[in-house]
Amino acid sequence: MPELPEVEIERRNLERWFRKRRIVSAEAEKTRTFRGANRKAFESLRGRLVDASRKGKYLLLSFEGGRGLLAHLGMTGKFVRRSAPASEPYSRARFFLDNRQVIHFRDTRLFGRMEPVDAAQLWQLAPIRSLGRDPLTDGLTPAQLKEALGGTRQPIKVALMDQGRIAGLGNIHAAEALYRARIHPARKPSSLREAEWSKLCSAILATIQFGLEEQDSEEIEYVEEPGTENPFLIYGRAGERCRRCGTVIQSFVQAGRTTHFCPKCQPRRRVG
DNA sequence: ACCGCTGTTCTCCG
DNA sequence: TCGGAGAACAGCGG
Numbered sequence: 001m002p003e004l005p006e007v008e009i010e011r012r013n014l015e016r017w018f019r020k021r022r023i024v025s026a027e028a029e030k031t032r033t034f035r036g037a038n039r040k041a042f043e044s045l046r047g048r049l050v051d052a053s054r055k056g057k058y059l060l061l062s063f064e065g066g067r068g069l070l071a072h073l074g075m076t077g078k079f080v081r082r083s084a085p086a087s088e089p090y091s092r093a094r095f096f097l098d099n100r101q102v103i104h105f106r107d108t109r110l111f112g113r114m115e116p117v118d119a120a121q122l123w124q125l126a127p128i129r130s131l132g133r134d135p136l137t138d139g140l141t142p143a144q145l146k147e148a149l150g151g152t153r154q155p156i157k158v159a160l161m162d163q164g165r166i167a168g169l170g171n172i173h174a175a176e177a178l179y180r181a182r183i184h185p186a187r188k189p190s191s192l193r194e195a196e197w198s199k200l201c202s203a204i205l206a207t208i209q210f211g212l213e214e215q216d217s218e219e220i221e222y223v224e225e226p227g228t229e230n231p232f233l234i235y236g237r238a239g240e241r242c243r244r245c246g247t248v249i250q251s252f253v254q255a256g257r258t259t260h261f262c263p264k265c266q267p268r269r270r271v272g
Numbered sequence: 273a274c275c276g277c278t279g280t281t282c283t284c285c286g
Numbered sequence: 287t288c289g290g291a292g293a294a295c296a297g298c299g300g
Contacts, residue, residue: 210292
């Protein structure tokens with residue numbers, strides 16, 4: 001899925017789609033989407049969306065009457081807007097609005113999750129409280145980055161994907177940020193110099209900004225979807241040439257995830 | 273037809 | 287306590 005930029009676009013979409021609109025009814029299939037949560041509570045949601053927030057990859061939605069909804073898009077989840085009565089493939093849950101439009105939660109692989117809760121509880125939920133700072137909404141300085149990642153012996157890319165340290169980066173954007181900062185994904189955080197923490201911090205923010213611009217459309221798109229051009233600098237480009245130096249981009253598996261890097265721009269051992 | 277890959281997170285095991 | 291492996295699921299390409 002959806003990493004920070006895609007989830008942020010979804011947040012903005014929901015705000016826009018719900019503006020001045022009311023939910024007149026809601027329904028949900030009996031799927032894994034709700035796990036142990038209360039699916040019937042989802043189906044009883046009504047009225048206006050009064051707040052759409054995001055932390056990391058989570059969406060925190062508040063509705064009229066103090067009802068709330070925590071949502072995570074998993075790998076393939078997305079919200080899409082359709083005109084009634086169009087059916088939507090893999091729609092797992094949907095809101096019917098008072099303008100005859102339908103907001104579907106569409107999720108092929110069912111890694112996504114939704115959990116109806118009291119709106120007042122949203123920020124107190126364990127998965128939210130356990131998150132590290134969100135670079136976009138909480139800001140991120142080089143010192144904060146070093147504080148969050150410096151204490152672990154995990155490889156820097158693995159640490160970047162740890163939502164409890166920094167919230168929102170996943171496999172793609174972690175690789176993109178490291179490429180921009182010219183840091184090898186397997187480097188130990190303790191080996192980073194001050195200048196590298198600064199570069200990495202800027203690179204994270206630039207990567208997020210790029211992602212937001214890239215995804216700024218009616219519907220978020222994932223690279224694997226047919227007909228989608230790979231917009232990324234390094235992710236998914238193994239075997240192609242680095243656009244900075246022409247070296248062939250390589251990949252390896254790290255913590256179970258494929259990691260892409262340029263062997264020349266991102267040397268394994270620190271230089272100098 | 274089968275195998276292996278996919279941007280997430282959680283649980284279990286050593 | 288930490289880190290890695292596997293699981294949850296469906297589709298797609300080789």
